[in-house]
Amino acid sequence: MVNRKELDNYCNEYLNVTAFKDYCSNGLQIEGTENITSIVSGVSANLALIERAIDEKADAIFVHHGIFWKDEDQIIRGAKRRKVSLLLSHNINLFGYHLPLDAHPEVGNNVQLGKLLDIQNMKPVEGSLLWQGDLNISLSDFTSRIEQKLERVPQVFGNQEEKIRRVSWCTGGAQNYIDEAITLDVGLYLSGEVSEKTPAAALENNLTYIAAGHHATERYGIQALCEHLSKTFQLQHQYIEIDNPV
Ligand SMILES: [Zn+2]
Structure with missing residues (x-):
C-alpha cells in the first residue's frame, strides 16, 4: 500500500x-x-x-x-x-x-517499443523526442515483426528498399517529426499515425516511413x-x- x-x-x-x-x-x-x-x-x-x-x-x-x-x-x-x-x-x-x-530511459514508450521490436544500440536523439538505433533486417521482415508484436498491420510509405540498417522512431502522433528524421543518418522513420503530407515527404527524401498505430505504439x-x-x-x-x- x-x-x-x-x-x-x-x-x-x-x-x-x-x-x-x-x-x-x-x-x-x-x-x-x-x-x-x-x-x-x-x-x-x-x-x-x-x-x-x-x-x-x-x-x-x-x-x-x-x-x-x-x-x-x-x-x-x-x-x-x-x-x-x-x-x-x-x-x-x-x-x-x-x-x-515518452522520453523516460527505462519505462518510456520509445525505449519500450524499441525493445519490443528488437532495435539495437538504442539511444535518444539529443535535444529531441526521437530515438535512433540499428537494425539488420529486411523491410518485409521488419513489417512482419511489427504486425506480430503489435497485432496490427503497419502502413509503409516512401522508399521501399529492402535493406534496413539505421532507424529512428517516436511513438504516437509524431509523423510531423519526419522532417527531423530526414536530417538524421537513418533509412527508416517509424511513428504511430500518418498525415496527408507524410507519404510524399518520405518518398521525396528517400526515406521509408512506417505508421504502426498511435495506440499500438x-x-x-x-x-x-x-x-x-x-x-x-x-x-x-x-x-x-x-x-x-x-
Ligand atoms: Zn499519444
Missing part, C-alpha cells in the same frame, strides 16, 4: 516531470482515495477504461493520455463530465503522464511504469487494453 501523495511525488521525480513543457499537466489529475493498493493502467482515459477500473475496484488509474488538455474547452460537461463524475463518485485517483513517459510505457510501481510499492497491477485501431 502507498499513500497517494507519496506515489505522486515518487512518479514526478522518477519521470522528471518538471523538465517537460507539455500540452497537459503530468501527475495526479483527479484526486481519489488516500491509500492505494491496486492500480489499473491503460493508454487513454476513455470511458471504457474508467468503467473497467470501477469493475476491478482499482484505487488508481494510470494513463498516457489523461483527461485534461490545454487546448480543450475548459468547461466540464457532456462525456467529460460523465468521466470526471464516475471517478469522483468511485473515489478513484487518475494519474496521467504524457511527454515524460503507446501501450508499453504505461505498463512498464506500473510494473515498476507495483514492485516498488507492492501494488496489484493490471493493464487493460481498450481496442483502438488508430
